[in-house]
Amino acid sequence: MAIADDSAFSHSSLRRRPTATSDTSAEDLTKDSGSDDSISSAANPQPQKKQQLDSSLLKFAYRPSVPAHRRVKESPLSSDNIFRQSHAGLFNLCIVVLVSVNSRLIIENLIKYGWLIRSGFWFSSKSLRDWPLFMCCLSLVLFPFTAFIVEKLAQRKCIPEPVVVLLHIIITSTSLIYPILVILRCDSAFLSGVTLMLFACIVWLKLVSYAHTNYDMRALTKSVEKGEALPNTLNMDYPYNVSFKSLAYFMVAPTLCYQQSYPRTPYIRKGWVIRQLVKLIIFTGVMGFIIEQYINPIVQNSQHPFKGNLLYAMERVLKLSVPNLYVWLCMFYCFFHLWLNILAELLRFGDREFYKDWWNAKTVEEYWRMWNMPVHKWMIRHLYFPCLRHGIPKAVALLIAFLVSALFHELCIAVPCHIFKLWAFGGIMFQVPLVLITNYLQNKFRNSMVGNMIFWFIFCILGQPMCVLLYYHDLMNRKNKLD
Secondary structure (H helix, E strand, O other): OHHHHHHHHHHHHHHOOOOOOOOHHHHHHHOOOOOOOOOOOOOOOOHHHHHHHHHHHHHHHOOOOOOOOOOOOOOOOOOOOHHHOOOHHHHHHHHHHHHHHHHHHHHHHHHHHOOOOOOOOOOOHHHHHHHHHHHHHHHOOHHHHHHHHHHHHHHOOOOOHHHHHHHHHHHHHHHHHHHHHHHHHOOOOHHHHHHHHHHHHHHHHHHHHHHHHHHHHHHHHHHHHOOOOOOHHHOOOOOOOOOHHHHHHHHHOOOOOOOOOOOEOOOOOHHHHHHHHHHHHHHHHHHHHHHHHHHHHHHHOOOOOOOOOHHHHHHHHHHHHHHHHHHHHHHHHHHHHHHHHHHHHHHOEOOOOOOOOHHHOOOHHHHHHHOOHHHHHHHHHHHHHHHHHOOOOHHHHHHHHHHHHHHHHHHHHHHHHOOOOOHHHHHHHOHHHHHHHHHHHHHHOOOOOHHHHHHHHHHHHHHHHHHHHHHHHHHHHHHHHHO
């Protein structure tokens, strides 16, 4: 009888699958969990009954006559299934490989060049000669104060609107031209010049946003005073008010778009800030180590990319691509994640979407929309949509946005180098045809990462290493001519 009962149980289990009302343990044991030969055991509050079911299933359920293939399945690495799987193990493998390869490179570099890190490689006594740039940086606070006075007079209707616009044009232009003249007149270090130019560009972008926003708010206020209804989706900070407190907060906040109030967090996490500062110091040191120990020797031992042997130039670019990528990723992490989040935490600034997952961008256009959200929001708010409202086609508006971006990239690099070869400008404008190419590929091959591969190739291997070599050799040629 026992054998007959076991046989009946075995045949019934083969003929039908357990239903939702069946015993939980039996259902877990017979469920297919990705492999037809796997048996899962679940905890059961009745140990004796569980043992009986386990022994019955092990003895009869997986007999040779039981089908081993029951349904259609894709391989884990197939194109239809690869992004539905967890690849944590492969990610860990990549980390192990990176640590192994880079450890070998570090040892090889130390054997070949020795210890190249100089004491005070970020700051030395020679940096004291850059005091005119430091004073110029401090004097930039005068421009927001002047813009506030103009806006206060405009709010009180002491000066007409055309004069307000003209004064803001003068203020914003001076805030950018003045640092350029200071850098060009001083034989300053490259790092000092880049820092001042970045501050000047940030001040310019903030002042443009401040003037443009207040101009628009005055126009909306006049519409309200005339009795015109505003759409509910506008979410305007009403009533219009010019406050020095709001301007001061905006000038130090991690945003380029002015508004009278921002979403705020309830308190400051002091322990969190300290941890982020420690990370900032560590990654800044890593960035300096890579520059001094790897990038400088490679660049100094290379020729001009457009002169000499093409194969040798390709080898130099490829050799420079890896440390250059590490430095760029460290810079991105230090500035966009650590520094901006630290600043936001200290100011209780709530909106901390400083970047999106740009590393997953399938087109070049997606990358430029996601990697630098403060600049992207400024471009959309104060450049792209105003162009569309004035009847400019979308393609032309996009070209104007890239043109402005290219000009600022050129200023931030060429002015500190005292070299105007338009390498950075050309590199940014080269993104326009890449946008068209990757958009075409994305539309043709749906759900593909072809555009992402093109982006990484251009970004890591061709673009940045080439610009580094070009500017370095032009800078060396300029120094040789001066000497």
